[in-house]
Amino acid sequence: MNRWGISVILVTLASGEVHSQQPTPRPDPLQDVRFLVGRWRGSSEGQAGQGVVTRSYEPVLHERFLHERNKSEYAPQAANPKGEVHEHWSFLGYDKVRQTVVFRQFHVEGFVITYRLAPRQDASKVLVFESEQIENLPGEWSARETYEQVSDDEFTETFELAAPGKPFEIYGTTRLRRVR
Secondary structure: OOHHHHHHHHHHHHHHHHHHOOOOOOOOOOHHHHHHOEEEEEEEEEOOEEEEEEEEEEEEOOOOEEEEEEEEEEOOEOOEOOOEEEEEEEEEEEEOOOOEEEEEEEEOOOOEEEEEEOOOOOOOOEEEEEEEEEEOOOOOOEEEEEEEEEEOOEEEEEEEEEOOOOOOEEEEEEEEEEOO
């Protein structure tokens, strides 16, 4: 066999070996929160009163992050005589070092809350985000957001705050439905 034939055989074998050693694709590190992608509308009730919420989540930056935009509108009422409009933007991403989803929330009032996804206890559709840091709030406050996926088109969110040395108290509960 001549050199040309041997070269063809070696190249063929090498290319077959390269294809067989391709790494298996990694699971989506944001899989637990991908159900959020889309547009949502719903209601909120809590310390600010009763309100209407519009929200969206969209993949950004090569789908490495989810960008949330939220607007909650509370008309004047007994619980909130002046009413208010609350807005926040958030980014959810995956921290490879800690191997967890990190949730950074930027509030119109100037607060920035960094949460991490708590380890899940089972295969339930409940996600608990615990604060690691709250910027622009004096003292050692803590926050927690719990998302419960009711169906593919509905979820609830419970937002809790804990003053320094105090237990968590529910600040508000939001129920959202996907907008088609």
